[in-house]
Amino acid sequence: MARQARLFIPDCPMVLELQGIAGQEVFNTREAFSLFYTQLPLSAAEEEVAIHAYCMVPAGALIMISTSEAPRAGRFVQNLNRHFSPAVRQVQTVHSSALWEPRFKSTVVQPGLHSLKACLFVEQLAARAAGAPDLATYPWSSFAAHAGVVNEAWLIDLPVYWQLGNTPFERQSRYRQFSEQGLSERDCQELSHCLQKGWLWSDDAFCVQIQELANRSVRPRPRGRPVLKKNSTD
Known part of the structure; x- marks a missing residue:
């Protein structure tokens, strides 16, 4: 069976997950983290992401x-790997010929509140997977920039982030408040499921509205055969 195309909706936020091959760690040294961090904006600029x-x-x-075109997401990841993989081998021991799982996972996210939650979900990976006690001091996450601790001019703020306040201080303060409220267990489970399966994370209304712009089905179809409608004369 042919592999299903990666879900894409022009200019809708996407969350990409890159995993070390066979569960292996990719970043074992500070230098490895730094190399990847430095390459992020460079690859994004090259691929217009x-x-x-x-x-x-x-x-x-x-x-x-x-991004505006479906192929750019894949090219962005390829660009990252092309530059990062040979460089990281100079700063740490790599035990396999490949660094990453061959196919990255992704989900498209509804703009608005869903995208703000997804932004925090991305940044909270530091707590979920690395046990970071304070996201604001974790050096390898965009949370510190969104919270006003550091400045990362190459980050492109989501429109919903701009709506948090009229000044940078207001936006940063309200984002910190938003992070303190945290994400519900349901939101985390739904977003994780969509990321693993490649489906759209949104409410039902947006799902119906956006289907025409998507390159494939945005959610799984109900199992079984469709119910036949009875003839009105029966």
Whole structure:
């Protein structure tokens, strides 16, 4: 059976998951983290991709992007790997010929509140996978930039982030408040499932509205045969 095309909706945020091959750690040294971090904006610029959020942990990375054309997401990941893979071998021991699982996972996210939640979900990988006690001091995540701790001019803020306030200080303060509320267990489970399966994460209304713009089905179809409608004369 042919592999299903990766879900893409123009200019809608996407969350990409890059995992070390066979569960192996990709980032074992500070230098490895730094190399990947430095390459992120370079590869994004080359492939005309906007990076909204990111988080790196030893076993891999989550990156939130948007772009206008479906092939750009894949080329962005390829560009990252092409530059990072040979460089990282100079700063740490790599025990396999490949660094990453051959196919990265992804989900498309509804703009608005869903995308703000997905942004925080990406950044909270530092707590879920790396046990970071304070996201604001974790160096390999965009949370510190969104919270106003550091400045990363190459990050492209989501439109919903701009709606948090009229000034950078207001937006940063309200994002910190938003992070303190946290994500519900349901949101985390739904987003994780969509990421693993490649489906759209959205409400039902957006799902119906956006289907015509998508390159394939945005959600799985109900199992079984469709119910036949009875003839009105029966």
